[in-house]
Each structure stands twice: as C-alpha cells, then as structure tokens.
Amino acid sequence: MPQQTISIAIVQNEQQQLLISRRQKGQHLAGKWEFPGGKVEQGEALEVAMCRELKEEVGLTASEFTLFESLDFDYDDLSLTLHFFLVTGFTGEACELEGQEIKWIQPRELIDYDFPKANISVINKLL
Numbered sequence: 001m002p003q004q005t006i007s008i009a010i011v012q013n014e015q016q017q018l019l020i021s022r023r024q025k026g027q028h029l030a031g032k033w034e035f036p037g038g039k040v041e042q043g044e045a046l047e048v049a050m051c052r053e054l055k056e057e058v059g060l061t062a063s064e065f066t067l068f069e070s071l072d073f074d075y076d077d078l079s080l081t082l083h084f085f086l087v088t089g090f091t092g093e094a095c096e097l098e099g100q101e102i103k104w105i106q107p108r109e110l111i112d113y114d115f116p117k118a119n120i121s122v123i124n125k126l127l
C-alpha cells in the first residue's frame with residue numbers, strides 16, 4: 001500500500017476560530033472538510049512542509065506554531081503518517097487559492113462538519 005507523510009496546519013485566529021477547508025472533486029477523500037496541508041516532499045522538514053502547504057492552499061504565512069499531534073492512519077488504499085501543527089500566529093488573509101471552500105469556525109462547531117476518519121482524535125482534543 002502506498003505510504004505518505006502529511007503535514008497539516010490547524011490555524012487559530014484571535015477570536016479562537018479555526019480555519020477549515022473542503023477537499024475538492026477528484027482528490028482523495030473528496031467532499032470531506034479538512035485542515036489545510038499536504039504531502040511532505042523528499043528531504044523536507046515537517047514544519048517547512050506545513051508552512052509551504054498553508055501558503056499554497058490559503059495564502060497564510062505561519063509565524064508561531066507547535067506540533068499538536070502525530071499519528072499513523074491507514075485508509076483502505078493509502079497508509080498515512082499525519083503531523084498536525086497548531087498555528088497561533090500568522091500573517092495574511094485566508095483565501096481560497098485552489099478554488100476550494102474555506103471557513104473560520106468555532107472549535108465546538110467541528111462536530112458539525114464531516115472530516116476524514118484520521119482526524120477524529122485531533123478533533124476530540126480541539127472541541
């Protein structure tokens with residue numbers, strides 16, 4: 001089974017809202033809500049990958065962050081290692097750079113959105 005390492009940004013703004021984004025048609029887990037992030041490139045540091053994906057997908061530059069949780073998760077077709085960073089400082093305005101839908105929501109609203117199974121423990125920690 002293919003194996004991938006993923007770095008993810010859980011961005012929190014000054015109103016304590018979190019930034020979520022919707023996976024698009026044609027992507028793995030299409031239609032699910034997620035935190036911005038993506039594949040770590042060969043030789044790339046985890047936090048560098050998180051910052052690059054955050055910039056590419058929603059246009060934010062992360063300035064303060066900590067590793068929040070790392071976990072392994074196997075989907076039917078794909079085996080992932082996911083590293084979730086909590087980003088508490090950033091510059092820029094979030095925008096839908098890849099045509100995806102994005103939203104700022106309160107942590108308690110996370111349960112109203114359909115996230116991938118790999119996110120369950122992280123979401124429980126954020127609620």
Ligand SMILES: Nc1nc2c([nH]c(=O)n2[C@H]2C[C@H](O)[C@@H](COP(=O)(O)OP(=O)(O)OP(=O)(O)O)O2)c(=O)[nH]1
Pocket residue numbers: 006008027028029033034035036037038039053078080116117118119
């Ligand atoms: N970004 C993100 N991916 C997640 C989350 N939860 C989860 O299971 N995933 C899975 C979905 C994907 O299989 C993988 C992330 O890869 P991706 O498709 O976002 O990768 P990428 O941004 O580099 O995309 P691409 O250019 O290759 O299309 O991790 C999450 O909260 N955020």
Ligand SMILES: [Mg+2]
Pocket residue numbers: 036037038039053057
């Ligand atoms: Mg992505």
